[in-house]
Amino acid sequence: MTGPAAHTFTIAAVPADGVGTEVVTAGRAVLDALAAASGGAFAFDWTEFPWGCGYYERTGRMMDDDGLDALKGFDAIYFGAVGWPSVPDHISLWGLRLRICQNFDQWANVRPVHFHPGITSPLRKADDTPLDWVVVRENSEGEYAGLGGRNLSGRGPGNEVALQTALFTEKGCERIARFAFELARGRERKKVSSVTKSNAQQYGMVLWDETLSRVARDYPDVETESVLVDAMSAKFVLRPEDLSVVVASNLHADILSDLGSALAGSLGLAASANLNPERRFPSMFEPVHGSAPDIAGRGLANPIGAIGSAALMLDHFGLSAEAGRVRAAIEATTAAGVLTPDVGGKAKTGDVVASIIDQLSS
Template structure:
């Protein structure tokens, strides 16, 4: 028997419902470990960083927090933000600090229309829609370049400058990543989204890099849209979407639109990747900390559990990742839905159903393997 593989996870539940949904995701990982036949295990170290930590220590995470995360195989993240701490403080102090500090430059946000989920989009083949947003995750509009000044001039005189930063290197690596991903999908297509008619420097550079890179992928279909027209395309012609690549801000907004169209932000998973694997990648749901429902046990865990599937795939457990995605689809098909999807089931009940379906999927697979071996 080969030696068991131990995956070291840094778990940051964060704020609000982040703590609740991360707990459910870890229950799923525990199921996989217990049924792996000793092939692998997960060792989780918890970090209490977030808004409560900020109110006590004046910072969102330890000063050397990023360095503490470097030796882990992956980071499992809940959500950030809570009343009493300004959103820009909580976001920049934790999530963005980790993404930039570990150069997690590719943010992957799949959009899938799960069976049984009430449709928010009037489309004749909504169940077949499936695309993925590739978000540049290290620079662009979230580069943090800028400042505020002239407060000494008196009330109403202050000036704020927020600059977007686009580098040829940053544009090329995310665009190339999108093309490489497109080659793995049934339809090989990449759609680039900018606003280069109005933003004549950074986004024209993006367009030029896209044109340059596309010539190296003659087998991949391409098109280019301005972001406002792309938002309309999400609603009017979503069947034309496959791999969509965009800047930090635009992909952030469009992914929320895609998640809303597919049912709820509560079902949207994401991965913050360092594709070179020089540093650990971070996996989190798209939704926020939802302070209004925190502690009520009604949060939708599917986005965070789906993010665990992305994490399993990243760790080389592709079969387990596919099993988990299949279990999620079967759970929603059976009508297990939380309140954000018009259902009545609570957080734990959804996870229980997913784990139950996982057990059945694995049992069926074992039966098929035994029958073929004879």
């Protein structure tokens, strides 16, 4: 009989909608198996919250009014996916995921782009070129600041005006730039690629460019480039071997990271971390994919994005060796051909989870 763990991490699980419930269950199983094999070194204490579109249909709210207060005391948040056809997307996103990100100042969104063995990429270059990069997304302002409004509807049909204002602050640009440069210092290729559109957006993105350029002077050991977002989308396809850390605004990084995951084989593979680096609030870890209503409840969801997000959470907890073990177990599973349909296989969600847990134990 074992005693209490040396350290217990408290985690708020928010599966939310669709396949989110399936992949959070998968990730929890992997983390609990890892803890059970740790010899009492660590454990996870889970509290699950029922928020999401189903909760909205019952209550008119995506989460409890005091939900943020309920989450504040946890070490981390493990999130599934938000969205369902019966609820408008802007309500579901702003009512839950963005509400958490914005209020907990989770300003650094880290999205690795990783090419797994055994998974065929649509990018021919991936067959014989080592590819591995990470997208760092400014996660608190930019195009998703939520500033603007709709007016003049009283003038009659066809006369309403909508304003959506992107917010760029020097503080926001500087802190995400320094985060990207510090991350690059720890990688084999010490390079930061800044994504911009300052030729057309002459205010906010010029401030972004100027701030990135100023911060770069503090990192003479890190190679730096500035690339227009349209050119960067082409570079993801044509010259991905030249990428290491890509830092971009909220909208640009959101789009580019999805492109990167598609090039790796599937959005179902993509992990992410929404970080409050100062640790004033809990950080949130989630797969990049959506709620996938078309396959929800059928056991077909790819759990690798969620399990990779769990590995990022382990890194955040200082359990880097354990995070490495989870990533190695994922690699061994894909290399063995245990693949869900989105990456050309026939395995069910549970098959992938069982394989990863088996690889952990071996």
